[in-house]
Amino acid sequence: MTTLTARPRTPAKGVAPTRGLRRPRRYGRVLLYVALLLGAVPTLLPFVWLVRSALMQDGQMFVAPPEWVPSPFQWSNFSEALTALPFGLYLVNTVIIAVVCVLGTVFTCSVAAFSFSRLRWRGRNVVFALLLSGVMLPYAVTIIPTFVMWQELGALDTFVPLTVPAWFAGAGGGVFNVFLLRQFFLTIPFELDEAAYIDGATPWRVYWTVVMPLSKPAIVVVTIFTFIGTWNDFLGPLLYLQSEEKYTLSLGLASFQSTFLTQWGYLMAASAAVIAPIVALFFFLQRYFIEGVTLTGIKN
Secondary structure: OOOOOOOOOOOOOOOOOOHHHHHHHHHHHHHHHHHHHHHHHHHHHHHHHHHHHHOOOHHHHOOOOOOOOOOOOOOHHHHHHHHHOOHHHHHHHHHHHHHHHHHHHHHHHHHHHHHHHHOOOOOHHHHHHHHHHHHHOOHHHHHHHHHHHHHHOOOOOOOHHHHHHHHOOOOOOHHHHHHHHHHHHOOOOHHHHHHHHHOOOOHHHHHHHHHOHHHHHHHHHHHHHHHHHHHHOOHHHHHHOOOHHHOOHHHHHHHHHHHOOOOHHHHHHHHHHHHHHHHHHHHHHHHHHHHHHHOOOOOO
16 A cells, blocks of 8 residues: 655746745835835924924923923814904905916916927927926016006906916916926827817817816826915915905914914914815825826826
């Protein structure tokens, strides 16, 4: 009677064992996460300090060594700070300006980028080079003539100087947005345009039904950049707005700081409330933001 013994299984010829490779990959991933966490600590520390200070009493903020957990939580700082000045009205003004600027920037910059990337016309590259040269012009050089222009038009103390330039693609930061959208539009296959033209589509039809739906990541990036820039803009409202009922959040926060200079809890609470929408916006749209910045284009 013979017994059968199982022979050791040998890996196929040309196939390397993978068990030994999993550990180095796992260790490398762990080291990568640790490095990212260490890099995130100095970035998040100011924001954490702001939030904990907004929930503390003034005497507790400067205790040495610092206390990171408020005891007790001073929730009244937010309610008292946001009611000391009409921040609700400032929020409405800021949202109106931001929405109008976002709509104007996205529309005009995308139309200009479509013309520079998808249409063929004489002098296109020369005009695009002249447009890019506008980036080298410092903003401080144009402040005085721009202010005089709006003053002559009688548009001071209105939202017109803060919103109308967004409807011209080359105004403000529009040059960068045109460049960003143009580079993204170039990654879209031109065969899609040709197929649409064969079916009788016009350039406007191609722009709206072919190019724009395929460019959502880039559109989101332009939207985020424009919204954040408008939300945080301080110099523009400071120059053109005079009535307090037309203040934006940035002007309202500066006015609040001059009034409640020594009340740090109120100041921290108001600052945290002003930047909270920006943090939330980036948190929910970060996937599209990263896709648009890297200019991945579309996948076949």
